Amino acid sequence: MAAIGIDLGTSNSCVAVARRGRVDVLPNAYGEFICPSVVHFAADGSTQVGEPAKAHAIHEPENTIAAAKRLLGRYFFSEEVKKAKAVSSYQIVEGANHAVRIKVREQTLAIPEISAFVLREMKSVAEAQLGQPVTQAVITVPAYFNDNQRQATRDAGKIAGLEVLRLLNEPTAAALAYGFGRGLTQRVAVYDLGGGTFDVSILEIGSDIFEVLSTCGDTFLGGEDFDDRVIDLLADEFASRHKINLRQDRFALEKLKAAAEQAKRDLSIDDEATIRIPDVAQDAEGNALQLERGISRHEFSNLVADLIQRTFKVCDESLQQANLTVRDLDGVILVGGPTRLPLIREAVSQYFQCELKADVDPDQVVAMGAAIHAASLVGDEKDSCLLDVTPLSLRIGVAGGLAETVIDRNTPVPIEQTASFTTFRDFQQSVKIRVYQGESRVQEENELLGEFEFSGFKHARRGEVRIDVTFEIDTDGIVNVTARDPDSGQVASTRIHLSSGLSEAEIQAIVEKHQVTAAEPMAPAGPTAAEAIAALPRRVTSEAAAALPTPEPAAVLAPADAPSLEDDELFAEPPQAEDGIERASSVPDELELATAASDVGSPVGDPEAALGAGAEFDLDLGAGDDSEELELAPPAADAFRHDPGDDGRTRAIGGEIDLEALETGAPSGEMLASDDVDLEPLALDESDLDSLAALADDLPDLPDQASVEDDAMASTRPRQERDQAGASGDDLFGDPGADLSIDPGDAES
Amino acid sequence: MSQTSIAEIRTLAGLLEELDYYQVLELVPDAPTSAIRAAYHRTSRRFHPDAHRDAPPELQQQVAQVAKRITEAYAVLRDPRRRQVYDRQLAGDRDRVRMPLAEAEAQADRQRRDQHEGRTPNGRRYFALAKADLNRGDRASAERNLKTALTFEPDNAVFRALLQELVARPSGAAARE
Ligand SMILES: Nc1ncnc2c1ncn2[C@@H]1O[C@H](COP(=O)(O)OP(=O)(O)O)[C@@H](O)[C@H]1O
Ligand SMILES: [Mg+2]
Secondary structure (H helix, E strand, O other): OOEEEEEEOOOEEEEEEEEOOEEEEOOOOOOOOOEEOEEEEOOOOOEEEOHHHHHOOOOOHHHEEEOHHHHOOOOOOOHHHHHHHHHOOOEEEEOHHHOEEEEEOOEEEEHHHHHHHHHHHHHHHHHHHHOOOOOEEEEEEOOOOOHHHHHHHHHHHHHOOOEEEEEEEHHHHHHHHHHOOOOOEEEEEEEEEOOOOEEEEEEEEEOOEEEEEEEEEEOOOOHHHHHHHHHHHHHHHHHHHHOOOHHHOHHHHHHHHHHHHHHHHHOOOOOEEEEEEEEEEEOOOOOEEEEEEEEEHHHHHHHHHHHHHHHHHHHHHHHHHOOOOHHHOOEEEEEOHHHHOHHHHHHHHHHHOOOEOOOOOOOOHHHHHHHHHHHHHOOOOOOOEEEOEOOOOEEEEEHHHEEEEEEOOOOEOOEEEEEEEEOOOOOOOEEEEEEEEOOOOEHHHOEEEEEEEEEOOOOOOOOOOOEEEEEEEOOOOOEEEEEEOOOOOOOOOEEEEOOOOOOHHHHHHHHHHHHHHHHOOOOOOOOOHHHHOOOOOOOOOOHHHHOOOOOOOOOOEEOOOOOOOOHHHHOOOOOOOOOOOOOOOOOOOOOOOOOOOOOOOOOOOOHHHHHHOOOOOOOOOOOOOHHHHOOEOOOOOOHHHHOOOHHHHHHHHHHHHHHHHHHOOOOOOHHHOOOOOOOOOOOOOHHHHHHHHHHHHHHHHHHHHHHHHHHHHOOOOOHHHHHHHHHOOOOOOOOOOOOOOOOOOOOOO | OOOOOHHHHHHHHHHHHHOOHHHHOOOOOOOOHHHHHHHHHHHHHHHOHHHHOOOOHHHHHHHHHHHHHHHHHHHHHOOHHHHHHHHHHHHHOOOOOOOOHHHHHHHHHHHHHHHHHOOOHHHHHHHHHHHHHHHHOOHHHHHHHHHHHHHHOOOOHHHHHHHHHHHHOOOHHHHHO
16 A cells, blocks of 8 residues: 655645656646645535636635644744734634634634645545555654654644655755666755745755755745735735725635736746736726736846845854855755746846756645655655654753753754753642743744643652653653653653643544545534534643642752752742742642653553543743743753852852943953963964964954853842742742753663 | 675664764774865764665664664764864773864864963963064064963964964064055
8 A cells, every 4th residue: 555745735745646657747637746835625515626716705705724733842932823813814713721722614623634635635635546545644844843843743743544654854855856776975955935834954865865964944935925916016006096905805805816926926037027907906996997017027026035034044044053054055946936026036147156956846746755765664655764853852840931952953853852840849749830832042943842740759858859850852852751760760751742732532533523524524513523522631741640649839940960059058048039920720639640660661541531520721921920830940051051060159249240331341450460371382283273264254243142141140140149048938949050960871761 | 785695784773872982984984184074974874774775764763773873973074173172082081972063163262262362360361462562564563462472371282373374474564464
């Protein structure tokens, strides 16, 4: 049975299969290779996907769902959802736990459910072409997708009845399709500009090895932004001429969107495009007004120049992360519809100063790569080894609203890292662990992947308990976090599958719903499966966690083995910052933690039973004061800030003074100057020379650096000061100092 | 790839906690930087989870353990700064075969800062003053401050090199502008 590759795009999707050394992109019954990722819900309960669905957008925008992928794996309050709400004609509503739902014809649908319609379409196109059932697929995702988005994509696959063999990053898939079986040795960039997102990856290809050196992206940048520029131009001109704001008219806006996109596409072929919308609006007397205008490549290029420049900022970053310059590259692979624009092709070849790989179809190459990998995973094709990276830094929430890095972005995957923590309070019963992805040290500026409570460890004085938190990123880029107590085999380990999206039960319910509706037309009214199960507790799929006693508030973790930790002095008094701390949940006391004597690696207890008994772990987002709920202090891995010795502390402060002195141009210390400095020639090794070069570069940037340093130092205080703060219970949570450490020793047991 | 024998995977998975990063990548400890990527590719070909999809679950788990350790070894050794930090740890204690990435990174950063900005408060202070002098074009003062910085940190190669450059190439400042 063939396994297929699906490019599930924001704007368009594509399906391919690899067999007997050939890769075929599979067309639908109309001979179309590309399927718009649009789903239309008709009044009779039936649905359509693709071109016919897209045709409904103008007449029934509220029942036609386009670009659902923008919402996939997002929280309702996120910027991306706000932006989508502003431009979408369909109804985006809030579901349980800050999830996003779409309301269409009295149904409420989860986003993976919408994506599943598209996946199901791709599946049936493949089945029709291959003349056999298809159940296995590799699905591609933007390289820059975070864990929540990846999980949601997997959920969509499940709902569509597919076994998702792998999630593959789109640029990696493109590189695979380009290099497969050609025995190349090349370093290439993949420039992937789609409908709503931009990704760039730099890869090293060595015959059957495809190693991603770095990947960067912008999830707010794509061909639709180009359309928006044209829409703005048209709407502004129309407003000044007719005093009518077309943007407030849903139907006019849809027409503008379609016309702007068409004009943009025309400009990839011709030097000049004509936009004509008859009957775009009516004047006060009820006369039809039409919009007609020409646009040249030159004018268009001025409209979007800054957007193109933004893609190069991302390319700069990617090169820098890979420690390369454009001179190190052998070529660029262009992916995505907008890269058909000569404007973009020219800009890209100028930026990279190298060849654009011509033998690559920008709309199909991603699906082809996915198909090749799918075939090799099921043994139909020879293997290639795809070595990818994680696009975002993985972080753990610590005291003071900060998030400490555990795994840096662009670290290769699969990978696992363990950090050790200890309790902060005497006889503390549980700790709360929050996991983030992003590049900010401030928790809120990162994406929350999930939070969970861990308990069941021994009751002991603070610092006597050790808790190992293991972070794993698998080959799909999906994150798993496990907390366990290595000291006591009797205590359960809690395995958490982080997910902002649907629970297993919800997915199952949706799958069943669709199995029913596959036979009959969809029921137009009544509560949907998603609604019916909305009451189910979510977030924590961990059996053990669900059965835990009430978590202690203000449970700050501190390092178990950190030599510098002087618990009794440091925390002689229980912190007084407890007031106002929210009780996380109300688990009945009699629900004792189920334990497993030896098998600490496996989940414990029965989730259904535990959940049924009323355990509830709501995702608590945004509400309340974060700093008071934090329960982890940062690991000491950030050694220069957590140096146990005084030297580190002093250095941090000294650094600040130095920089200040520099900024204010303080007098040089002539009085202390001494001339008897030995000047004998030095043997510098290569790394010294590098440092020196970097230093020379640094010089003009000094003020900049100073501000970064300030930022880094702001939370670091001399130990003494900290101790006082601790003793008075004041500001204890504001200090992410040496309260916690990643155990440098046998991090893994 | 799938020729990697079951016995080999089992053995490696069982030994994992005793192998240092060089052994995991099948490298000699003084392997040149260029050999590290090749070793990563070679070992990944054999132990990447994708190549063992058909294996029984227990074996898949072992392959995953090995693959994750290979990646970790690569993430530390491919970066000369992290590698240096790791080598020192290994020299100090043969049993500490792993090093958290965040720790390797932080120590490497600290090492760089020590060289680039100074390790002692006074070293840092005078070095920063010297840099400010240079930015203003006051080479005489820069030289004095550098020398002072060196009295506090005679072994700082960065301070020393800058001072040498100042003394050796009196017109250097003009060129730098
Ligand atoms: N010939 C073309 N010239 C310019 N833009 C195009 C062309 N064809 C498609 N596009 C644009 O490409 C975008 C969709 O690109 P695609 O790669 O299919 O996106 P995604 O992968 O996000 O689904 C849309 O904004 C569309 O208008
Ligand atoms: Mg795409």
